Amino acid sequence: MDMPVGWLHQGDIGDLVEFSGDEDEAPRVTEGAGAPGAPHAPDASEKKRVKSKLRRFIIKRPPLQSLQEKGLIRDQVFGCRLDALCQRESSTVPRFVRLCVEAVEERGLDVDGIYRVNGNLSVIQKLRFAVDRERAVTSDGRYVFPEQPCQEERLSLADPEWNDVHVVTGALKLFFRELPEPLVPYRLFDPFIEAVKLPDPQEQVKRVAELVQSLPPPNHATLRYLLAHLCRVMERVDVNRMTRQNIGIVFGPTLLRPEREPGSLAVGMAQQNQVVELLLAHFDHIFPTPS
Numbered sequence: 001m002d003m004p005v006g007w008l009h010q011g012d013i014g015d016l017v018e019f020s021g022d023e024d025e026a027p028r029v030t031e032g033a034g035a036p037g038a039p040h041a042p043d044a045s046e047k048k049r050v051k052s053k054l055r056r057f058i059i060k061r062p063p064l065q066s067l068q069e070k071g072l073i074r075d076q077v078f079g080c081r082l083d084a085l086c087q088r089e090s091s092t093v094p095r096f097v098r099l100c101v102e103a104v105e106e107r108g109l110d111v112d113g114i115y116r117v118n119g120n121l122s123v124i125q126k127l128r129f130a131v132d133r134e135r136a137v138t139s140d141g142r143y144v145f146p147e148q149p150c151q152e153e154r155l156s157l158a159d160p161e162w163n164d165v166h167v168v169t170g171a172l173k174l175f176f177r178e179l180p181e182p183l184v185p186y187r188l189f190d191p192f193i194e195a196v197k198l199p200d201p202q203e204q205v206k207r208v209a210e211l212v213q214s215l216p217p218p219n220h221a222t223l224r225y226l227l228a229h230l231c232r233v234m235e236r237v238d239v240n241r242m243t244r245q246n247i248g249i250v251f252g253p254t255l256l257r258p259e260r261e262p263g264s265l266a267v268g269m270a271q272q273n274q275v276v277e278l279l280l281a282h283f284d285h286i287f288p289t290p291s
Contacts, residue, residue, distance in 0.1 A: 076132040079178045082218050092221035096131055096155075100172040101229045103157040108165035109232065110239045115173070115250050119166030127162060127171045130155055176254045183223055184275075186259040188214070193256075196274045208278055209286045223255070223279075224287045231283055244280050248273035 077085065077096055085094050108114050157168055176183060184192060188211055195207040212220065230251070233242050252273035279286060 078128055078132055078175055079180065081180050082183070082222065083216060086218040086222075092218050093225045094175075094222065096175060097172065097222060097225065099155065099157050100168050100175075101225070103162075103168045104165060104172075105229065105232060108169070109236045111165055112240055114165065114233060114240050114242055115169050116242065116246060117166050119164055119168075119170035121170075123162075123164065123167045124170040124174060127167060128174065131171075173250070173254055176251075182255060182257050183219055183226075184256045185216070185219065189256055189258050192275050193271045196271055196278055204278060205282045205285060208275070208282075212279075212286050226255075227279055227283055227287070231280060234280065244277050245273075247280060248275075248277040252276045 077094070082094070086092055089095050104114065111117075162168060182189075191211055192208065195204055195211060198204045198207060212223070215223065230247050233240065234244060234247065237243055252275065253269055256272045256275055
């Protein structure tokens with residue numbers, strides 16, 4: 001806004017006219033009396049007028065919510081609230097989570113260090129982009145309309161592009177890390193940590209089971225689905241070397257994190273890991289099979 005008006009080129013102003021759809025609302029630059037090519041030195045009133053025009057143009061941009069309500073754009077998958085994502089997909093477990101788990105169980109259970117070994121970050125980001133192709137907003141705040149709507153519904157992790165199973169596991173972990181609120185909601189973080197501190201192991205399991213039952217339905221169903229998968233990963237521990245402790249180290253900070261960072265990160269992470277280990281060790285008791 002404080003940029004000299006002379007820096008606004010005619011092409012830029014033309015873009016504003018095209019986007020606003022109202023030529024009268026576009027800021028105009030007064031022709032200067034100086035030599036050709038010399039920057040125009042605006043006076044205070046001209047600066048004020050341009051600022052006012054730009055401000056009105058920005059205000060006229062439709063809000064994201066209105067575009068979503070009209071069905072013109074969809075929420076993204078990464079970084080979307082879990083309840084909103086599940087509601088949108090009419091499911092209790094996000095489709096992308098199911099795709100990743102199925103891919104890992106098909107070709108990754110015998111891979112050494114599965115979930116501990118990091119995949120190629122650039123390929124993981126490429127997979128993320130493929131899932132979020134219909135992403136609503138760019139990093140600089142512009143609205144983007146999808147060239148191919150519902151891209152995620154056509155995604156196949158069997159494509160050679162995603163052949164490295166570590167890319168799939170990396171994208172799955174990234175999905176959980178980027179949830180606006182962890183799979184275990186912030187309000188339950190302290191109760192879960194206090195539960196694993198109880199001196200009696202049986203009381204630990206009982207308390208954790210009670211807390212799990214208090215999870216919102218999408219959180220409960222997704223946690224159960226993921227942990228059942230991780231139990232199957234542990235069944236191949238002699239090949240993949242993913243012990244319960246190793247899985248706790250990977251998924252503790254991913255599934256549980258405090259809203260504010262604790263004073264001692266090392267102590268906090270150890271307890272987060274213990275929660276995941278306890279959930280895995282007593283999975284059948286904490287998540288009984290529906291009768």
